[in-house]
Amino acid sequence: MAVSFRRKREAPRGRYTPNLWPVWIVAPVALIAAGALGWVIYHYAYDHFAQAAADQKPPKPVNINDVLKATVTALTLVGAVLAGLYAYRKQLLAEGDAHRADASQLAERYTTAAEQLGHGQAAVRLAGVYALARLADDWSEQRQVCIDVLCAYLRMPYEPDPAAPEHEAGEREVRQTIIRVIRDHLQVPNAATAWCRQNFDFTGAVFDGGDFSTSHFQSTVSFSGATFSGSTVDFSGATFSDGTVDFSEATFSDGTVHFNYATLSSGTVDFGNATFSGSTVHFNYATLSGSTVHFLYATFSGSTVHFNRTTFGRGGADFGYATFSGGTVSFGNATLIGGRADFSEATFSGTAFDWGPLPVPAGA
Template identity: 45%
Template sequence: MHIVVVLVLAVAAALTVLGLLWLMLGEPRVQVSGPLKPGDTYDAIKIALAVVAGVGGVVALVVAYRRQHLNEATDLREYGKALIERFGAAAEQLGADQPAVRMAGAYAMARLADEWPQERQMCIDVLCGYLRMPHAPDPPTDDQALASWQREREVRVTVLGLIAAHLRNGAPASWQGYDLDFTGAVLDEADFRGARFTGGDVLFVKTLFAGHGTDQIIFDEADFAEGAHVYFRLAEFRSGTVRFNRSETLPSQGAKSRSRALSSPMAPSTSPARSSPAPQSTLVNTISLPSTARHRQPASAVAPSTCPKWPISATPRDSACR
């Protein structure tokens, strides 16, 4: 298709050059019969020059186009090669022994995801995969092991913070709508305040939220669109505080359902402005966000006749609700 366009443009350019030469040199007057005169020869030379100039223009345009096309393809290959090399370097940093290097690798991978939309999901998967790596939820008692645990915890908090920041409106490059797999991850200081889950599969399946203080498991003002599948199946909330203040579910018809504060993974809060600590080591099948901000009880405690309709796809396999 591009070659056809170039040839059409080249022919047009040749005709333009031929017309200019015709105007500059005058209309050739060549006799079709009788002996040739010196003027006829001169006119024939003018015609030959015009034809040669037109053909030369066509060839020059085709050659220029091919050269530009090859240069662009080479630049594209070099750019793709550079992105792949950056991906490998960032992944290598994430696997380094030094916590500072791992933290730098997290920032490098997030930056690469922003600049590489074609493979953004792959970069996000690497960051989520880092959070799924084994990590002790509780600090060890040994001083040396405690220092190592704290450094690793800072790296994990940084990775989770980078992901959450890209889920908020106003991020330089939005990661909203991409898949996020936190299956089996140990998360502390999970601050998804203002995040928008607009699509894709967001898996908190068997995730352990191990807050070591107050207000560290936060989904305040988070938006859960109907197109997103957010799963909290068998998630465990251990200590800390669980908050879903002013979080909203967004049905497809555009109506918004605002939830009250969720202070505990097993019982609804009666106050929209205050949250209380979650019970120790509570196992939760699912957490959903209907307008009343009720919590799904374990499967054995839910009667089929009382099952509400949850706006978020989070029905467990062993639940009595279908």
């Protein structure tokens, strides 16, 4: 079969080999080009020296040796430039190969860590958690993907009651380890391996304990539909900023949640449709400075909720259509900065209130 001499070599499928001309074509072409360039330079140099010799008094003959020296010098300079370009191209190819090798290795690490997270033994899943966290530190381009996998693990069905048939031994330790790993990466916002500006999606997750204290969330964080029950979840001193904080439809039951000294300074802090039932939730000394803090349609039933010395921002606090039945709600020494506390259409039944400086709403 005839093959055109001008056809470039095709890279094997799946390889990154550049399309280069065959050597037996490139070599003659390069020699011809070099000869042609040398001929042009020689004649240009000859004309230059001939003009210089003719301008002398008396005129002198052209020194061929000077012409040849100038030609060789120019060719050497051109060759040096071409050699530098070739070396630079080789460096780019080598760096590309190294980058692809690194990417391949990181992808293999991701696959291995994901497989470990799906293993039947808790000890192997723990190893997968740490492996994925290390990968997120090393692979900044895919850091969000690694974090999404950890958050997705927390969103998976989980039975915290050890007496329940669905309870799996060691699972709580795996989940608590994920929370610790996330918290450890949220302590220093300017660190190279910080996860503070990544998004976290804990929608529908079950938390039977966990420590997020002094964490810095500088992105969108969703605890929408999450369940906090059975133990203590600590957000004390945490900072939520530059995004949306979503606790809508979350359930706080039979446990303790601390937001003491926390700062929620996003555009919207949403506890709409949240249920506080049989739990203790502390917002003492917290700063809720988002444009609006929503507790719309929230249900406070048999819980103890403290807003003592809490600072509400200029958007105020909206408890519209909330239901208060039983339990204790305290606003002792709370502060409203420019906004107001809105309890329009709220329902009050048997709840003990400490209104502090807030005006007592009608029906309370």
